[in-house]
Amino acid sequence: MSDNNIRHFLDLPEIDPEILKSIIKHAHALKAEKFSPPQIMEGLSLAMIFDKLSTRTRVSFDIAMKQLGGHTVVMTKGEMQFGGAESIESTARVLSRYVDAIMVRMSDHGKLAELAKYADIPIINGMTDKSHPCQIMADIMTIEENLQSAKGKKIAWFGDYNNVSQSYIDASKIWDFEFIMALPEDLNKNVPSDTNFTNDAKKAAKGADVLVTDTWVSLGQEGKNIEKFWPFQVNAELISLANEGAIFMHCLPIHEWEEVSEDVAKSTASVIFDEAENRLHAQKAILAWCLENTGVRLSKPLGF
Numbered sequence: 001m002s003d004n005n006i007r008h009f010l011d012l013p014e015i016d017p018e019i020l021k022s023i024i025k026h027a028h029a030l031k032a033e034k035f036s037p038p039q040i041m042e043g044l045s046l047a048m049i050f051d052k053l054s055t056r057t058r059v060s061f062d063i064a065m066k067q068l069g070g071h072t073v074v075m076t077k078g079e080m081q082f083g084g085a086e087s088i089e090s091t092a093r094v095l096s097r098y099v100d101a102i103m104v105r106m107s108d109h110g111k112l113a114e115l116a117k118y119a120d121i122p123i124i125n126g127m128t129d130k131s132h133p134c135q136i137m138a139d140i141m142t143i144e145e146n147l148q149s150a151k152g153k154k155i156a157w158f159g160d161y162n163n164v165s166q167s168y169i170d171a172s173k174i175w176d177f178e179f180i181m182a183l184p185e186d187l188n189k190n191v192p193s194d195t196n197f198t199n200d201a202k203k204a205a206k207g208a209d210v211l212v213t214d215t216w217v218s219l220g221q222e223g224k225n226i227e228k229f230w231p232f233q234v235n236a237e238l239i240s241l242a243n244e245g246a247i248f249m250h251c252l253p254i255h256e257w258e259e260v261s262e263d264v265a266k267s268t269a270s271v272i273f274d275e276a277e278n279r280l281h282a283q284k285a286i287l288a289w290c291l292e293n294t295g296v297r298l299s300k301p302l303g304f
Contacts, residue, residue, distance in 0.1 A: 009124045012170040027285035041070030045099040051077035051106040060279040092118035122290035136167040138278040150175040156208040158232040161190045184228040205238040235261040
Protein backbone atom coordinates (compact mmCIF):
# COMPACT_ATOMS: atom_id res chain seq x y z
CA MET A 1 0.00 0.00 0.00
CA SER A 2 1.09 3.56 -0.70
CA ASP A 3 3.65 5.03 1.70
CA ASN A 4 2.49 8.18 3.51
CA ASN A 5 5.77 9.83 2.51
CA ILE A 6 5.08 9.43 -1.21
CA ARG A 7 4.47 12.81 -2.79
CA HIS A 8 1.28 12.49 -4.83
CA PHE A 9 -0.05 15.52 -6.70
CA LEU A 10 -3.79 14.87 -6.66
CA ASP A 11 -5.48 18.11 -5.59
CA LEU A 12 -4.28 21.54 -4.47
CA PRO A 13 -5.88 21.47 -0.97
CA GLU A 14 -4.00 18.24 -0.19
CA ILE A 15 -0.59 19.92 -0.51
CA ASP A 16 0.93 22.48 1.87
CA PRO A 17 0.46 26.01 0.43
CA GLU A 18 4.12 26.85 0.89
CA ILE A 19 5.09 23.74 -1.08
CA LEU A 20 2.78 24.78 -3.92
CA LYS A 21 4.34 28.24 -3.97
CA SER A 22 7.83 26.74 -4.01
CA ILE A 23 6.85 24.55 -6.97
CA ILE A 24 5.76 27.67 -8.87
CA LYS A 25 9.04 29.37 -7.96
CA HIS A 26 10.99 26.43 -9.36
CA ALA A 27 8.78 26.43 -12.47
CA HIS A 28 9.89 30.00 -13.19
CA ALA A 29 13.53 28.92 -12.74
CA LEU A 30 13.11 25.93 -15.04
CA LYS A 31 11.50 28.14 -17.69
CA ALA A 32 14.55 30.40 -17.54
CA GLU A 33 16.60 27.29 -18.38
CA LYS A 34 14.26 26.14 -21.16
CA PHE A 35 17.04 25.95 -23.76
CA SER A 36 19.43 24.04 -21.50
CA PRO A 37 17.22 22.19 -18.99
CA PRO A 38 18.98 20.43 -16.10
CA GLN A 39 19.09 16.65 -16.58
CA ILE A 40 17.65 15.90 -13.15
CA MET A 41 15.45 13.01 -14.36
CA GLU A 42 18.20 11.00 -16.02
CA GLY A 43 17.29 7.31 -15.90
CA LEU A 44 13.76 7.89 -14.56
CA SER A 45 10.51 6.89 -16.24
CA LEU A 46 6.99 8.35 -16.22
CA ALA A 47 3.90 6.36 -17.23
CA MET A 48 1.04 8.42 -18.65
CA ILE A 49 -2.48 6.96 -18.62
CA PHE A 50 -5.33 8.52 -20.63
CA ASP A 51 -9.03 7.81 -20.97
CA LYS A 52 -9.66 11.22 -22.57
CA LEU A 53 -8.36 12.88 -25.71
CA SER A 54 -5.42 15.14 -24.96
CA THR A 55 -3.08 17.58 -26.68
CA ARG A 56 -1.54 19.87 -24.04
CA THR A 57 -1.48 17.39 -21.14
CA ARG A 58 0.07 14.61 -23.22
CA VAL A 59 2.67 16.71 -25.01
CA SER A 60 3.62 18.89 -22.04
CA PHE A 61 4.19 15.97 -19.65
CA ASP A 62 5.98 13.95 -22.32
CA ILE A 63 8.34 16.79 -23.24
CA ALA A 64 8.76 17.90 -19.60
CA MET A 65 10.07 14.47 -18.62
CA LYS A 66 12.26 14.14 -21.69
CA GLN A 67 13.73 17.64 -21.44
CA LEU A 68 14.79 16.80 -17.90
CA GLY A 69 16.49 13.63 -19.12
CA GLY A 70 13.80 11.05 -18.32
CA HIS A 71 11.65 8.67 -20.33
CA THR A 72 7.90 8.23 -20.84
CA VAL A 73 5.47 5.51 -21.80
CA VAL A 74 1.95 6.43 -22.94
CA MET A 75 -1.08 4.16 -22.48
CA THR A 76 -4.75 4.68 -23.21
CA LYS A 77 -7.52 2.91 -21.34
CA GLY A 78 -8.13 0.68 -24.35
CA GLU A 79 -4.49 -0.43 -24.44
CA MET A 80 -4.16 -1.70 -20.87
CA GLN A 81 -5.89 -3.55 -18.06
CA PHE A 82 -7.25 -0.82 -15.81
CA GLY A 83 -10.21 -1.39 -13.53
CA GLY A 84 -11.60 -4.05 -15.85
CA ALA A 85 -10.27 -7.61 -15.89
CA GLU A 86 -7.46 -6.41 -13.62
CA SER A 87 -8.14 -4.37 -10.52
CA ILE A 88 -6.82 -0.86 -10.01
CA GLU A 89 -4.90 -2.17 -7.02
CA SER A 90 -3.05 -4.72 -9.16
CA THR A 91 -2.36 -2.11 -11.84
CA ALA A 92 -0.92 0.24 -9.21
CA ARG A 93 1.31 -2.46 -7.74
CA VAL A 94 2.61 -3.62 -11.13
CA LEU A 95 3.34 -0.15 -12.50
CA SER A 96 5.08 0.73 -9.25
CA ARG A 97 7.64 -1.96 -10.12
CA TYR A 98 8.21 -0.61 -13.64
CA VAL A 99 8.22 3.19 -13.55
CA ASP A 100 9.04 6.00 -11.12
CA ALA A 101 5.81 8.03 -11.37
CA ILE A 102 2.41 7.92 -13.05
CA MET A 103 0.44 10.80 -14.55
CA VAL A 104 -3.26 10.05 -15.05
CA ARG A 105 -5.84 11.96 -17.11
CA MET A 106 -9.21 10.32 -16.58
CA SER A 107 -12.83 11.14 -15.86
CA ASP A 108 -13.26 9.31 -12.55
CA HIS A 109 -11.46 11.05 -9.68
CA GLY A 110 -12.26 8.12 -7.41
CA LYS A 111 -10.23 5.78 -9.59
CA LEU A 112 -7.32 8.23 -9.47
CA ALA A 113 -7.49 8.26 -5.67
CA GLU A 114 -7.66 4.46 -5.59
CA LEU A 115 -4.58 4.23 -7.80
CA ALA A 116 -2.73 6.54 -5.40
CA LYS A 117 -3.88 4.45 -2.43
CA TYR A 118 -2.10 1.35 -3.71
CA ALA A 119 0.82 2.82 -5.66
CA ASP A 120 4.32 2.89 -4.20
CA ILE A 121 5.28 5.78 -6.48
CA PRO A 122 3.92 9.32 -6.99
CA ILE A 123 0.59 9.71 -8.81
CA ILE A 124 -0.11 13.00 -10.59
CA ASN A 125 -3.59 14.25 -11.48
CA GLY A 126 -3.37 15.30 -15.14
CA MET A 127 -7.11 16.06 -15.03
CA THR A 128 -10.29 14.46 -13.72
CA ASP A 129 -13.91 15.54 -13.86
CA LYS A 130 -13.43 16.88 -10.32
CA SER A 131 -10.31 19.02 -10.70
CA HIS A 132 -7.40 20.13 -12.87
CA PRO A 133 -4.61 21.20 -10.48
CA CYS A 134 -1.76 21.10 -13.03
CA GLN A 135 -3.61 23.61 -15.21
CA ILE A 136 -4.04 26.02 -12.32
CA MET A 137 -0.32 25.77 -11.45
CA ALA A 138 0.46 26.92 -14.98
CA ASP A 139 -2.19 29.64 -14.72
CA ILE A 140 -0.77 31.01 -11.47
CA MET A 141 2.67 31.01 -13.07
CA THR A 142 1.26 32.99 -16.04
CA ILE A 143 -0.47 35.48 -13.75
CA GLU A 144 2.78 36.04 -11.86
CA GLU A 145 4.62 36.65 -15.13
CA ASN A 146 2.13 39.31 -16.18
CA LEU A 147 0.87 40.82 -12.91
CA GLN A 148 3.78 40.02 -10.54
CA SER A 149 1.49 38.25 -8.08
CA ALA A 150 -1.93 36.64 -7.86
CA LYS A 151 -2.41 37.88 -4.30
CA GLY A 152 -5.11 40.50 -3.99
CA LYS A 153 -6.09 40.32 -7.65
CA LYS A 154 -9.65 39.91 -8.87
CA ILE A 155 -10.01 36.86 -11.10
CA ALA A 156 -13.33 36.52 -12.90
CA TRP A 157 -14.56 33.26 -14.41
CA PHE A 158 -17.24 33.17 -17.12
CA GLY A 159 -19.44 30.32 -18.35
CA ASP A 160 -19.85 26.88 -16.82
CA TYR A 161 -18.86 25.39 -13.47
CA ASN A 162 -16.34 22.61 -14.14
CA ASN A 163 -13.11 20.99 -12.98
CA VAL A 164 -10.94 23.98 -13.90
CA SER A 165 -13.16 26.47 -12.07
CA GLN A 166 -13.16 24.18 -9.02
CA SER A 167 -9.37 24.22 -8.97
CA TYR A 168 -9.50 28.03 -9.21
CA ILE A 169 -11.76 28.03 -6.16
CA ASP A 170 -9.16 25.91 -4.36
CA ALA A 171 -6.31 28.15 -5.53
CA SER A 172 -8.03 31.35 -4.35
CA LYS A 173 -7.67 30.18 -0.75
CA ILE A 174 -3.97 29.39 -1.26
CA TRP A 175 -2.81 32.43 -3.23
CA ASP A 176 -5.26 34.83 -1.55
CA PHE A 177 -7.01 36.30 -4.58
CA GLU A 178 -10.63 37.27 -5.10
CA PHE A 179 -12.43 34.76 -7.32
CA ILE A 180 -15.87 35.40 -8.74
CA MET A 181 -17.84 33.19 -11.11
CA ALA A 182 -20.34 34.51 -13.66
CA LEU A 183 -22.66 31.78 -14.88
CA PRO A 184 -26.27 31.09 -15.92
CA GLU A 185 -28.76 31.18 -13.05
CA ASP A 186 -29.79 27.54 -13.36
CA LEU A 187 -26.20 26.54 -12.54
CA ASN A 188 -26.17 28.36 -9.18
CA LYS A 189 -26.89 25.10 -7.36
CA ASN A 190 -23.72 23.52 -8.77
CA VAL A 191 -21.36 26.09 -7.26
CA PRO A 192 -19.92 25.43 -3.77
CA SER A 193 -21.79 27.46 -1.14
CA ASP A 194 -18.70 29.38 -0.04
CA THR A 195 -17.96 30.63 -3.57
CA ASN A 196 -18.64 34.17 -4.77
CA PHE A 197 -20.79 33.99 -7.90
CA THR A 198 -23.16 36.12 -9.94
CA ASN A 199 -25.47 35.76 -12.91
CA ASP A 200 -24.34 39.15 -14.23
CA ALA A 201 -21.24 38.87 -16.45
CA LYS A 202 -20.67 42.63 -16.41
CA LYS A 203 -20.59 42.69 -12.61
CA ALA A 204 -17.92 39.99 -12.60
CA ALA A 205 -15.83 41.73 -15.26
CA LYS A 206 -15.89 45.15 -13.59
CA GLY A 207 -12.49 45.81 -11.99
CA ALA A 208 -11.16 42.36 -12.84
CA ASP A 209 -7.44 41.79 -13.30
CA VAL A 210 -7.85 38.40 -14.98
CA LEU A 211 -10.76 37.17 -17.10
CA VAL A 212 -10.90 33.40 -17.50
CA THR A 213 -13.17 31.06 -19.39
CA ASP A 214 -13.28 27.51 -20.69
CA THR A 215 -15.24 25.61 -23.30
CA TRP A 216 -18.97 25.41 -22.66
CA VAL A 217 -19.03 21.89 -24.10
CA SER A 218 -16.47 19.63 -22.44
CA LEU A 219 -15.42 16.20 -23.67
CA GLY A 220 -18.37 13.84 -23.40
CA GLN A 221 -20.90 16.70 -23.52
CA GLU A 222 -21.26 16.86 -27.30
CA GLY A 223 -24.73 18.08 -28.28
CA LYS A 224 -25.11 20.21 -25.14
CA ASN A 225 -27.37 23.25 -25.57
CA ILE A 226 -25.24 26.39 -25.25
CA GLU A 227 -27.85 29.12 -25.72
CA LYS A 228 -27.87 30.10 -22.05
CA PHE A 229 -24.10 30.71 -22.10
CA TRP A 230 -24.00 33.43 -24.78
CA PRO A 231 -24.40 36.30 -22.27
CA PHE A 232 -21.19 35.04 -20.64
CA GLN A 233 -18.99 35.15 -23.73
CA VAL A 234 -15.75 37.02 -22.99
CA ASN A 235 -15.81 39.80 -25.55
CA ALA A 236 -14.62 43.36 -26.03
CA GLU A 237 -17.43 44.76 -23.88
CA LEU A 238 -16.41 42.65 -20.88
CA ILE A 239 -12.71 43.38 -21.36
CA SER A 240 -13.49 47.12 -21.38
CA LEU A 241 -14.94 46.81 -17.86
CA ALA A 242 -11.79 45.19 -16.47
CA ASN A 243 -8.82 46.99 -14.93
CA GLU A 244 -6.20 48.51 -17.20
CA GLY A 245 -3.63 45.84 -18.03
CA ALA A 246 -6.06 42.99 -17.37
CA ILE A 247 -5.26 39.68 -19.07
CA PHE A 248 -7.43 37.02 -20.69
CA MET A 249 -6.80 33.33 -20.02
CA HIS A 250 -8.21 30.06 -21.40
CA CYS A 251 -6.86 26.55 -20.83
CA LEU A 252 -7.64 25.58 -24.45
CA PRO A 253 -8.90 24.20 -26.75
CA ILE A 254 -11.17 27.09 -27.78
CA HIS A 255 -14.49 26.42 -29.48
CA GLU A 256 -14.24 29.17 -32.08
CA TRP A 257 -15.80 31.65 -31.37
CA GLU A 258 -18.19 30.70 -28.62
CA GLU A 259 -16.88 31.22 -25.08
CA VAL A 260 -14.54 34.00 -26.27
CA SER A 261 -14.76 36.35 -29.22
CA GLU A 262 -12.03 36.21 -31.83
CA ASP A 263 -10.93 39.80 -31.22
CA VAL A 264 -10.31 39.09 -27.52
CA ALA A 265 -8.60 35.74 -28.09
CA LYS A 266 -6.18 37.40 -30.51
CA SER A 267 -5.76 40.66 -28.59
CA THR A 268 -2.72 41.89 -26.64
CA ALA A 269 -4.65 41.06 -23.44
CA SER A 270 -4.67 37.39 -24.37
CA VAL A 271 -1.92 35.27 -22.80
CA ILE A 272 -3.38 31.90 -23.79
CA PHE A 273 -0.27 30.62 -25.55
CA ASP A 274 2.04 31.69 -22.72
CA GLU A 275 -0.38 29.86 -20.45
CA ALA A 276 -0.19 26.75 -22.65
CA GLU A 277 3.63 26.83 -22.66
CA ASN A 278 3.68 27.18 -18.90
CA ARG A 279 2.03 23.78 -18.59
CA LEU A 280 5.42 22.41 -19.68
CA HIS A 281 7.46 24.29 -17.08
CA ALA A 282 4.99 23.95 -14.20
CA GLN A 283 4.86 20.21 -14.79
CA LYS A 284 8.65 19.96 -14.79
CA ALA A 285 8.59 21.46 -11.30
CA ILE A 286 5.73 19.20 -10.19
CA LEU A 287 7.63 16.13 -11.40
CA ALA A 288 10.78 17.29 -9.62
CA TRP A 289 8.91 17.76 -6.34
CA CYS A 290 7.09 14.43 -6.61
CA LEU A 291 10.27 12.50 -7.33
CA GLU A 292 12.70 14.25 -5.01
CA ASN A 293 11.55 12.30 -1.96
CA THR A 294 11.37 8.82 -3.53
CA GLY A 295 13.82 5.94 -3.44
CA VAL A 296 15.34 7.16 -6.70
CA ARG A 297 17.88 9.92 -6.68
CA LEU A 298 17.62 13.07 -8.71
CA SER A 299 20.95 13.97 -10.26
CA LYS A 300 20.39 17.64 -9.39
CA PRO A 301 17.87 18.15 -6.54
CA LEU A 302 16.05 21.48 -6.67
CA GLY A 303 15.90 21.85 -2.91
CA PHE A 304 12.18 21.86 -2.10
